Amino acid sequence: MSNVLEVRDVAKYFGGVRALDGVSLSVPEKGLIGLIGPNGSGKTTLFNVITGFYVPDKGSVWFKESEDMVRIDGLNPNEVFRRGIVRTFQIPRLFNSLTVLENLLVTPPGQKGESITKALFIKSWSDEEREFARRAINLLRLFGMSRYVDSKIYELSAAHIKMLETMRGLMTPAKLYLLDEPAAGVDYPVARELFTYVRRLREEQELTFLIIEHRLEILMEFVDYVYVLHNGKLLSEGRPQEVISDPKVIEAYIGV
Numbered sequence: 001m002s003n004v005l006e007v008r009d010v011a012k013y014f015g016g017v018r019a020l021d022g023v024s025l026s027v028p029e030k031g032l033i034g035l036i037g038p039n040g041s042g043k044t045t046l047f048n049v050i051t052g053f054y055v056p057d058k059g060s061v062w063f064k065e066s067e068d069m070v071r072i073d074g075l076n077p078n079e080v081f082r083r084g085i086v087r088t089f090q091i092p093r094l095f096n097s098l099t100v101l102e103n104l105l106v107t108p109p110g111q112k113g114e115s116i117t118k119a120l121f122i123k124s125w126s127d128e129e130r131e132f133a134r135r136a137i138n139l140l141r142l143f144g145m146s147r148y149v150d151s152k153i154y155e156l157s158a159a160h161i162k163m164l165e166t167m168r169g170l171m172t173p174a175k176l177y178l179l180d181e182p183a184a185g186v187d188y189p190v191a192r193e194l195f196t197y198v199r200r201l202r203e204e205q206e207l208t209f210l211i212i213e214h215r216l217e218i219l220m221e222f223v224d225y226v227y228v229l230h231n232g233k234l235l236s237e238g239r240p241q242e243v244i245s246d247p248k249v250i251e252a253y254i255g256v
């Protein structure tokens, strides 16, 4: 299986903080890959480097386009998005004045560069737009949020806001999805459904996922392979069972 993403020896420093310090990892096509590590270990920074929010101080990021790996570090977030990488944010980025449905139908700013509100109010929907709306309704049903379709964001609980952020990511067709803690604050059964859906998308639509998650009991049930970051370095990697029984990982989590 060929890789869709390769991170090669990436470093990112913030003053004296080595947020990433020589990290290499790869994501195979159709992979469902976990990225874990204690707080502050560099996980979100890695997403920011992959998606063009940060330029790495060292190393490179490569993404499969047609049959070739092309270098994408240094591209801006918009360009990375257009190449087929969608990410969600640890702290949801939603439009508070819009409804749940509107948030799903809107393309996040700085991504597609189109007028979003205009798209919402055009009279005749194209097939593509109708398909988009169907996708939104399906996602809402799947996550048990249909009754909130017309709610404003400020009327939602933190867990629903978090779920909506993940749904927003899943709305956009892409080759690779980077999800930053999709299950944070979400009830266990709903979090499991979320991961079940991700797995189904991977299988039915041959999509690829790299997922940051602190809820290891859920993540480990679904992923094929896991990378562990610690202090900006790769501490361990392997299949879930190998990683969870790695003494180095246990030590990093317990903080001895």
Ligand SMILES: Nc1ncnc2c1ncn2[C@@H]1O[C@H](COP(=O)(O)OP(=O)(O)OP(=O)(O)O)[C@@H](O)[C@H]1O
Residues within 6 Å of the ligand: 014, 017, 018, 019, 037, 038, 039, 040, 041, 042, 043, 044, 045, 046, 090
């Ligand atoms: N923009 C920034 N400016 C300065 N320091 C930063 C910045 N972004 C991240 N850091 C620092 O880099 C390190 C890694 O942070 P990062 O957010 O990547 O961790 P994380 O693994 O996502 O943590 P968490 O599990 O808490 O989300 C931390 O020490 C953090 O304080």
Ligand SMILES: [Mg+2]
Residues within 6 Å of the ligand: 043, 044, 045, 090
């Ligand atoms: Mg983070």
